[in-house]
Amino acid sequence: MRKQVYSLIVDNTPGVLSRIAGLFSRRGYSIDSITAGVTADPRFTRITVVATGDEVILSQIEKQVRKLEDVREIKLLKDDDSVYRELIIVKVRVDASHRAEVISLADIFRAKVVDVEKECLMIELTGNQSKLEAFLNLLDGYEILELARTGITGLARGLKDVTYL
Structure with missing residues (x-):
């Protein structure tokens, strides 16, 4: 089990945070923490999600989040580069x-x-x-x-x- 930090750039639309959190709950993934805030461009929100799991689960989380319509970009933040x-x-x-x-x-x-x-x-x-x-x-x-x-x-x-x- 390891911890992974995901940095998401999403459309700044009503319900986007709920849709992201809903994906985790529907799939049975646990969220250690989640933060959200508008970026320098008010059309977009940055959501930081921290999750813990084995390599398969963390890979699945990334794949499932990428499929969401509101998600423009996802980065995996690594401890030594972030x-x-x-x-x-x-x-x-x-x-x-x-x-x-x-x-x-x-x-x-x-x-x-x-x-x-x-x-x-x-x-x-x-x-x-x-x-x-x-x-x-x-x-x-x-x-x-x-x-x-x-x-x-x-x-x-x-x-x-x-x-x-």
């Missing part, structure tokens, strides 16, 4: 006596404190998955009240695979 990022927002219970410790930890990771309340802090952090996991592991002694993750988004490095639609 840049991946994910955003987390985490709300941590922290009293005044420990607030400086958590803020210092956030500073080390170049995270931003985006909200401060009497009993908690809200921290925003962007990075690769290992950076986010390391940060969350260091928060182990604190109570995480809420956590939101965007899922992976990414692009291939360099100019060789740039899409000009």
Whole structure:
């Protein structure tokens, strides 16, 4: 079993994300994460899908996605040739006596404190998955009240695979 990141360029039409997700559910494929957003050209949306499976399943996913009418391009993003990022927002219970410790930890990771309340802090952090996991592991002694993750988004490095639609 391995993880594969698919970067799709699709028509920016109503229901396109639902059709992509529906293909996965109909075929029994699991989605680890999915993100979507309009590109520099508002006619198109970039959808990043992360799936895990054996070589046969991952190959089938690619073939099935390519058949969808809205899909203009699909790229397989490889770890060594791509840049991946994910955003987390985490709300941590922290009293005044420990607030400086958590803020210092956030500073080390170049995270931003985006909200401060009497009993908690809200921290925003962007990075690769290992950076986010390391940060969350260091928060182990604190109570995480809420956590939101965007899922992976990414692009291939360099100019060789740039899409000009």
